[in-house]
Amino acid sequence: MEATIEVDALRKRYGPTLALDGMSFTVRPGHVTGFVGPNGAGKSTTMRVVLGLDAPDEGRALVGGRPYPSLRTPLRHVGALLDAAALQPSRTGRNHLLWLARSQGLGARRVEEVLELVGLGQAARRRAGGYSLGMRQRLGIAAALLGDPPVLLLDEPFNGLDPEGIVWMRGFLRGLAAEGRAVLVSSHLMSELEDTAGHLVVAGRGRVVADTSVADLIARA
Ligand code: ADP
Numbered sequence: 001m002e003a004t005i006e007v008d009a010l011r012k013r014y015g016p017t018l019a020l021d022g023m024s025f026t027v028r029p030g031h032v033t034g035f036v037g038p039n040g041a042g043k044s045t046t047m048r049v050v051l052g053l054d055a056p057d058e059g060r061a062l063v064g065g066r067p068y069p070s071l072r073t074p075l076r077h078v079g080a081l082l083d084a085a086a087l088q089p090s091r092t093g094r095n096h097l098l099w100l101a102r103s104q105g106l107g108a109r110r111v112e113e114v115l116e117l118v119g120l121g122q123a124a125r126r127r128a129g130g131y132s133l134g135m136r137q138r139l140g141i142a143a144a145l146l147g148d149p150p151v152l153l154l155d156e157p158f159n160g161l162d163p164e165g166i167v168w169m170r171g172f173l174r175g176l177a178a179e180g181r182a183v184l185v186s187s188h189l190m191s192e193l194e195d196t197a198g199h200l201v202v203a204g205r206g207r208v209v210a211d212t213s214v215a216d217l218i219a220r221a
């Protein structure tokens with residue numbers, strides 16, 4: 001599957017709120033695309049529409065040229081981090097992942113692999129009730145990576161990370177893209193994305209207000 005995300009003229013209304021007002025952009029494989037904009041700009045709604053969790057009123061979102069998920073693009077082709085908090089406190093992080101892996105037909109070995117990738121080898125054997133937000137973010141990314149998806153959508157993955165975690169996350173996301181994945185990363189803080197993303201989509205009030213390479217942005221500044 002070609003790992004491109006196309007967001008095409010999405011409109012979405014929640015009662016009186018126009019959440020998406022013509023949102024359009026493309027995410028290319030092999031790059032981290034930063035999706036930046038203030039809270040309420042429509043970033044999460046866009047990601048939910050791409051994932052098929054929310055239906056747009058108008059427009060469409062395609063993954064690898066097709067609506068997602070479809071028969072040709074099974075669920076494991078796209079990994080997503082939408083809410084790092086969805087964990088049962090009494091379960092260990094590892095057990096949470098084992099349960100997710102089983103539901104995707106994957107074994108325990110893949111769980112150990114993704115835990116190593118996100119640097120949670122030992123910590124994930126403790127109960128999730130005591131996890132910091134940073135640990136929950138790492139666990140959420142481990143879950144997103146289980147099926148080794150060519151496309152990743154990560155909503156505010158820097159939230160709750162300490163300075164060391166932020167540095168780790170930057171390098172980790174760049175590495176995922178360097179392996180050929182399309183990586184879309186949202187943040188309400190430009191500073192979190194400027195050293196991470198090569199390309200920036202800036203959203204405001206449900207639409208794209210700038211779509212630019214970071215190098216061009218810096219050259220113009
Ligand atoms: P962002 O992720 O950029 O912060 P969102 O996509 O979460 O923006 O929200 C865009 C707008 O849509 C906001 O005004 C938000 O309050 C509204 N919104 C999002 N989801 C819902 C929902 N399920 N019900 C009602 N309003 C919503």
Ligand code: ADP
Pocket residue numbers: 026027028030031032033197198199212213214
């Ligand atoms: P870096 O060189 O910092 O690693 P990238 O490899 O991510 O940056 O980006 C290299 C070039 O590809 C940039 O000019 C960037 O704008 C362009 N590019 C990346 N993603 C997209 C996209 N979704 N749409 C248009 N151009 C893109």
